[in-house]
Amino acid sequence: MPTITIDGKALEFELGQSILDVAHNNEMEIPHYCYHPSLSVVASCRICLAEVWAPNPRNDNKLEPMPKLLPTCQTPAGDGQIVYTSSPKATANQKAVMEMLLNHHPIDCPTCDQAGECDLQDYAYEYGRGERRCDTEKITQSKKDIGDNIMLYGDRCIMCTRCVRFADEITGTSELYIEGRGAKECIDVFPGIGINNELSGNVIDICPVGALLDKDFMFQQRVWFLKTVPSIDPLTSSGDNIVIEHNNNQVYRVKPRTNLEVNQYWITDEVRYGWKFVHDKTRVVDMDEDAELIAADKLQQASTIALLVSPMLSCEDAWLLGNLVRSIDKEAIVGVGPVPIDGDDKTFKSGFTIRSEKAPNARGVRRALGDVFEYDEWKKQMTSADTVVVTGNYPEAWDTPEISENQTLVLIDTLANGLTERADAFLSAATWAEKAGTFENYDNKLQLFDRAIHPVGDSQAEGQFAMNLQALVNDMEATVFNAATVRRRMADAGIAGMLDVELPQNTNRIDTDMPLSEV
Ligand code: SF4
Ligand code: FES
Known part of the structure; x- marks a missing residue:
């Protein structure tokens, strides 16, 4: 070699x-x-x-x-x-080079969102001169709103043209161009046409300085306060690798995590901004004190149980719920919840594809539960059950099943919907950001995600509820849900692939060796 x-x-x-x-x-x-x-x-x-x-x-x-x-x-x-x-x-x-770049740069780090993750800042420290030798007047550029999600701070741009090449080569949408020449040149969009393609947010990530900023994240947090947790797209079947950045039990942003086999370096704006349901005001996070006792009691009294497992749940949650109902009713009617489809898959110039299937784990739920009904068939079959357990955890309103007055309903869900009031027992489910687990993407690739924040309010992972209810039904002590332990149990039970999944460690965070000054 x-x-x-x-x-x-x-x-x-x-x-x-x-x-x-x-x-x-x-x-x-x-x-x-x-x-x-x-x-x-x-x-x-x-x-x-x-x-x-x-x-x-x-x-x-x-x-x-x-x-x-x-x-x-x-x-x-x-x-x-x-x-x-x-x-x-x-x-x-x-x-x-650093001297030339900093000559006209506003050096407004104290008010710039990129501070702390800025290549210009890091390289100035590492490779720069440390002093300004020139007192020429700085060339100024304007601040501009260039898209639904993006602000351009022209002053800070170093004309690397990464953003222009991204729009030309990755999305093929070419919304950005270089206006002017020489020292006056700047990045711009064409009049009346912003950069609003489905992958637009990625230009914010690849801009090495604070010239392209995320309107949604702007002035929300200094980046050095954020903790970063590796996770997986919770909204579509793509399995895009992401990081969740959070502080004080609040999610602040979601960014792509490099995985050349799955999403390369990119995520869609749908995934980037789609996490808001975690802190949605319509989320039901308070539970009746005895909700679990009532749910366990209803299950014990049931003669036929129907269970609907949402494709938004992890493999571990699905398996534990399936075990619970089948341990009470061997012939339980188990089905996969509705899998939302939005149009067709869309592939960009670079080959990056947006999946039309808007659920992260339909395949994983089927893998975990074995023989299950698809939603339409389940709706027909479940009419013969006297007790129905329904899970949701969708990021928005979903096609809830009709539950007859004679049936008992145990609902495990996140956002309020038509079933919330109707439920005989309501258990508040934690979103994907509040638990760990495994999703299986469109390509049958199993990928782990980690817990970023503590469950909000009384909410818990569906798998934890399943374990609590199982303990109540069996009159045993409940154990704490641990995704890795559940995966081992699933593997012991003969479910393929559960031990081959690994949590990727790459968080895309490049740590600087700049010392932290205590104030
Ligand atoms: S990526 Fe940022 S620094 Fe580079 S040309 Fe675009 S706006 Fe300027
Ligand atoms: S010239 Fe090599 S990175 Fe810019």
């Missing part, structure tokens, strides 16, 4: 990789602004330049320095090359 030496470290690489790719694959940092692994290479920001020595075939393969510094994002790695990213020449370039 060919070998390149970067900053004294010999690294093997595959032909075709750039020097920057080789460094990053080996966890070595080379500063970069315009480079993004999923976008075309423009090599315009010049901060990644390094000193490169290469064997010269015309001179007995003797090592010779390249006449100029080379952009490592654009230069293919070559066998025998020696690269210096912190030699005096390379360092002088990094300082010069």
